[in-house]
Amino acid sequence: MIVDCAHYQDGRRQHEGAMPLEQAAAHAGQGGFVWLGVFEPGPEELASVQESFGLHELAVEDAQAFHLRPKAEQYEDGTELIILRTARYDDEREEIDTGEISVFLAEHFVITIRQGIASELTGARSRLERRPELLRAGSAATLWAILDQVVDGYAPVVAELDRDIEQIEATVFAGAVAPTERIYSLRREATDFYRAVHPLLAVLTRRLQTGRAPAELLPYFRDVHDHLLLVNEEVAAQRDLLATVLEANIAVISVEQNKINLRQSATMERLTVLASVFLPLSFVVGFFGQNFGWLVSHITSFTAFLVLTLCGLLLPCVLLYVWLHRRHGRPAPPVPEVGSATRLRP
Template identity: 85%
Template structure:
């Protein structure tokens, strides 16, 4: 879908409203440059754009595929393809939405192909149209405007990730077990975000030398974007390392909690073992004297015999068990 299409010359837009595709291709020969903006175009739309502007088939194929890393490709006809990864934090889901912008950059035209909801460029176009001195430098000014907006959109994502990490960090280092799945999810998001940010340094670094697409007047602005990107890259790398530390600390807290449970279970088993050990000889004695043998029936004829054979018979095994346990404890010490 064509979102906007405009012809820029002498630092200003030459008409109001979007321009048809065929008219835009014709304007490329009238000086200045044309900026065509597309959002998730269909294969048929991309085929029309390719025929109208003479794009390389591999470049068009790249623009329709999703990439994990930014990259830049130079083609023989002088057209350059720059692929950028965009990011936006969704507060309700507490997740990062990503998108992609493919920029076809040539002397007389710029074509941007957006994929995903986190790739809006209206702000970049409006900001550039308000800077006629930059528009006069040529089509490279559009790349500055796009890079500036993309890099600026990274900062809120870094801040929200930092907030989520601080919450997890406070939970873990207070000695409470945090959901391991949440930590893994945050680390995966930080890693995906890092893949969008770090390779862009190389792509942007290539623009910091004077060239046809990076005139001298644009270099200070590109260096400013590069400085902001360096800061974001350092923060995201630090967040990845911090999440690794938090994950290890959480595993340690889980181990401590498991050890506590094991110790409680061991203490319970120890008490049950003592009780079972005490009642084992008593059960034997009671069971033995509970048999209906004639000798037992004939010889337990009075209270004294009952007392000596029952009570004393129960106390002696307990006393012997007590002595044996004390001896075992002394040997272990």
Template identity: 80%
Template sequence: MIVDCAHYRDGRRQHEGPMPLEEAAARCAQGGFVWLGLFEPAPEELATVREGFGLHELAVEDAQAHHLRPKAERYEDGTELIILRTARYDDDREEVDSGEISVFLAEHFVITVRQGIASELAGARNRLERSPELLRTGSTSTLWAILDQVVDSYAPVVTELERDIEEIEATVFSGTVAPTERIYFLRREATDFYRVVHPLLAVLARRLQPGRSAPELLPYFRDVHDHLLLVNEEVAAQRDLLATVLEANIAVISVEQNRINLRQTATMERLTIVATVFLPLSFVVGFFGQNFGWLVDHIGSLSAFVALNVGGLLLPCLLLYIWLRRRRARPAPPVPGANSAVRHTPRAPMG
């Protein structure tokens, strides 16, 4: 779909309203340059554009493919293809949306092919039209306007990612376990965003080489390059910080798991002691609860009851108590070699 098409000459837009592709291609021979903007065009529409402007078939294939990294390619006819990745932070989903812009740059035309919703270029066109001194430098001025808007759109993404990281960081370093999935997702987003930003440095560095851009545009390209360097450093720092936060969260999870294990161990120890105490008692009670004749004939007085029944209950408890005290007071066996002195063999004097 054609979003906008305009012919620029002497720093001014030469017409208003829609322009057919045939007319746009014909205006390339009238001086100045044509800027054709397309949004998610169909293959048939791109084929028509290729025929009208004489684009290289490999360049058109690249414009239709999805790229993970920005790149710049120059073809035999002098046409350049610059692939840019765009980014936008979605507040509702707390995710980063990405898009792609393919720029066909030649002396007499500029064709931009946008993919994805995060690739708006109306602001770049309007800003450039308000700067006739830049438009007079030629079609390369459009590349500066596009790069400037794309790089400026990275700053809000960095800010929002920083806010999300600070929230996770505050949770982890307060001793509370944070969702590991959220940390991993943020790290993946920061890594993907780094792949969007970092390769663009090489693309901008080529524009700063002698003869690649008009002298009037060099300060503007350097300004965009400086902004991109800052974004690149911040994104790299965010990736490293998220790796540290992920490790810290794993450590917090380990500490919390150890606490749970200690509580479970203490509970099991108490239950074991109770079971150990009641085991001999249950045996004694069960033994004396049998209806043997000897038991019935000989336990007929209070003294016999106390001696055989109550005493039979207290004696196992006393023996168990003495055994537990002696076991707790017994020192731990020494670890072989733990306290042995390290013997140093004197070295023979050299020479």
């Protein structure tokens, strides 16, 4: 879908509204340059653009694919293809939406093909149209306007990632367990964002070093490069910080698991003590509960019943108490110090 198409000459837009594709191709060789903006075109529409402006088939094929990294390609006819990655933070989902802009840059025309909702360029066009002194520099001015808007759009994403990381960091370093899935998700988003930012540095550096930009636009391209360098450093620091937070969260999880294991061990110890107490008592009760002749004939009075039953119950308890007391009160064997010599008896 063609969003806007305009012919610029002497630093100004030559008409109101968008031109048809055929008219734009005709104006491309009559001085100035044409800026054609297309959003998610279909194969037929893209073929029409290719035929009208004589684009290289490999360049058009590149514009149809979604790339993970920005890049720049120069073709024999002088047309340059610059692929940019855009980013936008969605507050509701707390995730980063990405898009892509393919810029076909030639002396007499600029074609921008946008993919994804995070690739809006209306602001860049309006801002450039208010700067006739930059439009007079030619089609390269549009590349600066696009790069400037894309890089400026990175700053809010960095700020929102910082906020999310600070929340996770505060949770982890307070000793609480943070959702590991959320940390992995943030690290994946930071990595994808880094892939969009870092390769673009090489594209801008090459353009500045090879002198492809007009002299009057060099300060503006250097300003974009400086902003991009700052964003790149911040994103790299966020990746490292998320790796540290992930390790710290794993350590907190290990501590919590150890606490659970200790509580389970203490519970099992109490249950073992109770079982040890009732085991001999159950044996005594079961023994005296047997209905055989000697036991029935010898327990003929209440006194005999008390002596046999109470002694039979109390004696195992006393013996068990003494054994447990001696077992817990026994000192642990001394641990020899490191480096000390042990003398053996002959």
